[in-house]
Amino acid sequence: MKLSFSAQDETFREEVATWMGENLTGEFAQMRYRGGPGDEHVFVEERKAWERKLHGGGWTCIGWPEAYGGRGATIEQQVIFNEEYARAGGPGRMGHIGETLTGPTLIAYGTDEQRERYLPGILRGEDFWCQGYSEPSAGSDLANVKTRAIKDKDSGQWKISGQKVWTSLAHESEYCFVIARTDSESVGNKGLGFFLVTLDQPGVDIRPIQQMTGTSEFNEVFFDEAVCADSDLVGAPGDGWKVAMGLLGFERGVSTLGQQMLFQNELDEIVRLAKVNGASQDPALRQRIADAHIGLRIMRYNSMRMLSGGGDDGSLQKEAMIYKLYWSSWHRNLGKLAMDVMGPESEVLDAAPYELSRLQAMYLFTRADTIYGGTNQIQRNIIAERALGMPREPRG
Amino acid sequence: MEFSFTEEQQMIRDTARSFLAEVSSSAAVRGVMGSELGYDPDLWQRVCKELYWPAMHIPEAYGGLGLGYVELVATLEEMGKHLFCSPFFSTVCLGANAVLLAGTETQKQQILPQLIDGVTASVAYTGASRRSDCASVEGIWERTADGYRLDGYWRYIPNGHSADVLIVAARTPFSTGPDGISLFVVPSDTPGLERNYLPTMDETRKQAEVYLRDVFLPEDALLGEADQAGQSGECLEKLIALAAIAVAADQVGVAQESLDSSVAYMQERVQFGRVIASYQALKHKAADMMLKAEAARSALYYAACVADEALRGGPLGEELLEAASIAKAYCSDAAFFNAGCGIQLHGGVGFTEEYDIQLFFKRAKSAETLLGNAAWHREIIASQLLDGEVMGL
Ligand SMILES: Cc1cc2nc3c(=O)[nH]c(=O)nc-3n(C[C@H](O)[C@H](O)[C@H](O)COP(=O)(O)OP(=O)(O)OC[C@H]3O[C@@H](n4cnc5c(N)ncnc54)[C@H](O)[C@@H]3O)c2cc1C
């Protein structure tokens, strides 16, 4: 075991920190620590401009191979980039989905034409993407999607009809990757296709959904014979499930250390508050604050193990399956802790009609952490079945 | 960064696993745990002379193998998993560590080879106290013309009734906290030494009480240089931290085996026409247990890397007390949670003497209490975080 980074990596760390220090200034300074989960509705245009700034410094898509405009950065370097980015207060990345989901998917499963068409826009911070998986009847049970894609005999184009829901940032995106049924007779994970859909067209209607936070980050997306070129189908008709699942495996948790920096930042604020308002003298709260600190340190060690322990093919070891359940549960507890440390002040908003402080917004948003990206119950099913070998859930 | 076992470390763990599967079966554990000694002395000699476990993290200069704390915790984890009954913890994690931290070069040369060779040891520091830090030291030492006089009562001493060599922490009269503390080597035949076995709920881990009544010790009984007498508080603090990491390793083993044996049981037990492993309520409990076991392991491995640098020098060594408290707090809760759930998942048989899960449940609790429970260690972390100056005001 070796916990330190190489000298080369440390030089890289300095490079990132210096660049962030010199560039997250001026018009961008107001966005420091903003735009993260639960706060994604703020500074949208500014954050898009920031993506282009990042590209100017060569800091978008660093994990992509050089052939596609990335840096071919090692796992360690990606970890370091995410850490230093978050440490400097870098704003929530608008380009996140394109960089970490669309890009790697196209690199692995796409055609040259698809790569040439879509990767440069992601790289340059010009095109933004959203994820069209969930539907009203396909949440945890993703394979139950009903959205249909029918190939028009004359034009050879696909026509997509159906409804997606909870589509984060669809209203700010150029493109959406959509799972839809290419074989209308099929059920479950067979007969699906993975489509790259342009959102700015008559067949697509995007309607924001208001969240319990009072803000809108996600949407309903209605497709009514929305058009998609045959060349924008990734893989063959019927390959959709394979591509969709492959995509979920790409991220490999490199951004998690950056996420942890945000968590650390929230915890620091709670600790500071506790010292100021006297909560630090309450024995029960002392225990919980210490527990939060311990939990966050261990989250870091979990991810270090996860990033060190996988196979050469990027596959993860069984213990990586606990990761989502661990951080979502930890963060949800942190939200409650924040409120309890604030005490009576926790009820009082920053302003009418419903302006939440950062910790209040965090508290409410943590209730989504245990739902999106696979609910805690689904995570437990996965752990029990795939890591512990217990029998699979029966299907209705 | 490579936060995973090397091939050699995996080999050491696998060797420990297969050896313990053979010599520390349920029947073997039950065969020795009822006795006052609490372990098989022949087996202990094999552990020392065939497997060299006590030599593992001792530097080669003192006859050791010169491996690190990571190898040590990998082995201790297996001991927890197999409920191993032995004087390993008291001899190596307390005794040898005390000598490594506080002893003079001569003392290391003299004592460590003996401990490697099968002589057993333990460290007595705490009085009849709830505490687990230096403040729990109540026994007294004073200078005499040609050595030292010790007097006092020590309790909860691991293997204290049987250890060949007892290392005792005592303080100068009226000193408090880490001040005035020294460590002394007390041979088992010292006049005025009385040691009594304390029967315990967890029979796999033995404890004793120790009386020193007006005991006179020669100059060289003091661990460390004579002119440093009374200044070993910091060594004791580090010793407690290193030993707490060792206990955490045992706890990870307990947490893992509580999970593994419960899953195995659930895969066989049929109720309502299905194996009970198919019920989601039980699957989810098992998933939570796996989360605890894996997170505990992460905390442990990190702490082991820190312990390595604390012993050999290195920047991470600074984090020793924090890393030990993090590991001991989390692993204590994880082992107890998993063993407790384990009984529940076994149903009625979990409550019987016959099934081993009750032994894990008891070992989880004794390990939790040993060297500070989770709440104790969380309070240590809390005081680091909360009792300093307010930053940024
Ligand atoms: C903030 C936020 C952002 C999101 N962004 C996106 C996005 O960008 N793109 C996208 O496609 N989706 C997105 N989602 C959707 C998200 O992936 C789904 O909400 C999630 O998969 C759960 O599906 P559901 O809401 O339909 O709940 P359901 O699946 O109906 O679950 C309801 C409850 O039943 C439980 N449950 C369901 N099945 C089982 C089972 N087999 N065993 C035990 N318990 C079960 C669940 O755990 C949950 O507690 C987002 C969601 C949120 C909250």
Ligand SMILES: Cc1cc2nc3c(=O)[nH]c(=O)nc-3n(C[C@H](O)[C@H](O)[C@H](O)COP(=O)(O)OP(=O)(O)OC[C@H]3O[C@@H](n4cnc5c(N)ncnc54)[C@H](O)[C@@H]3O)c2cc1C
């Ligand atoms: C101290 C003691 C005294 C007792 N005294 C008596 C007595 O006097 N007379 C008598 O007749 N019995 C007695 N019992 C037996 C007791 O009623 C049973 O132990 C109890 O009903 C559980 O059954 P089991 O032990 O076979 O466990 P199992 O039924 O095998 O259960 C094992 C585990 O599986 C879980 N489980 C089982 N089925 C399901 C399911 N469908 N969904 C989710 N989880 C499930 C259980 O909750 C448990 O965690 C006693 C038990 C004890 C411990």
